[in-house]
Amino acid sequence: MKQAKFLSFEGIDGCGKSTQAKMLNQHYLDQGKDVVFSREPGGSPGAEAIRGLLLTGNTDKWTAETELLLFTAARRDHLETTIEPALASGKMVICDRFADSTRVYQGATRGDLRSKVDLLHTTMIGREPDLTIIIDVEPEVALKRGLARNTGEDRFEDFGLKFQESLRVGFLKLAEEYPLRCQLVDGNRPTEEVFKDVLALAQL
Numbered sequence: 001m002k003q004a005k006f007l008s009f010e011g012i013d014g015c016g017k018s019t020q021a022k023m024l025n026q027h028y029l030d031q032g033k034d035v036v037f038s039r040e041p042g043g044s045p046g047a048e049a050i051r052g053l054l055l056t057g058n059t060d061k062w063t064a065e066t067e068l069l070l071f072t073a074a075r076r077d078h079l080e081t082t083i084e085p086a087l088a089s090g091k092m093v094i095c096d097r098f099a100d101s102t103r104v105y106q107g108a109t110r111g112d113l114r115s116k117v118d119l120l121h122t123t124m125i126g127r128e129p130d131l132t133i134i135i136d137v138e139p140e141v142a143l144k145r146g147l148a149r150n151t152g153e154d155r156f157e158d159f160g161l162k163f164q165e166s167l168r169v170g171f172l173k174l175a176e177e178y179p180l181r182c183q184l185v186d187g188n189r190p191t192e193e194v195f196k197d198v199l200a201l202a203q204l
Contacts, residue, residue: 008098011135012167014145016187021096036086039096044081047074064110071102072120104170137187139164
C-alpha cells in the first residue's frame with residue numbers, strides 16, 4: 001500500500017491557508033485520490049462542539065491555560081475519530097491547522113506555555129504531519145481579511161493587530177525550529193500563484 005500522507009496548513013488568521021488547503025484537497029480529488037479534508041479545532045463531532053466554545057465570545061472568555069486544555073481535548077478526539085482511521089486505511093489527510101497552531105497561539109503569544117504545550121502534545125497526541133505549509137501574509141492584510149469574513153468565529157481576530165503580529169513572529173520561528181517539516185509560502189500574492197508553490201511542495 002502506498003504510504004499515506006498527513007499535510008497541515010498553518011498561518012495567522014486571514015492568511016489564506018483555508019483557501020489553499022481546500023484547493024489542494026480539490027486538486028487531489030480531481031486526480032481520483034482518496035483524500036480526507038479536515039480542520040481544527042474540529043474535524044469530528046466532539047471536536048466541533050469544542051470549536052464553538054473556543055472561537056466565539058469575548059476575548060477574555062478563557063485563559064490561555066484553559067484554551068490549551070480545550071484545544072488538546074478537541075485534537076485528541078479529532079485524532080482518534082478522523083485522522084488515525086484515515087491514515088490507517090491509506091488515505092491522505094489534509095488538515096486546516098493542527099498542533100503548530102497551539103504551539104504559537106497558546107504556547108508563545110497567549111502565555112509562556114510552550115513547555116506545557118509540548119508536554120501535552122507528547123502525552124496526548126504524539127503525531128506530527130508529514131508536511132506543514134505555513135502561509136505567510138502581512139498581519140494588517142490578514143486581519144482585514146479575517147474580520148471581513150464575518151463568520152462569528154472571530155474571537156482571536158478580536159485580539160487585534162499586535163496579537164496577529166506576534167502570531168506571525170511565532171510561525172516564522174516555528175519554521176526555523178522545524179525546517180524539514182515546516183515550509184513557508186509567501187501568501188502576499190494572487191491565490192493561484194500561491195497555489196503553484198503549495199502544489200510543488202505537496203508532491204511528496
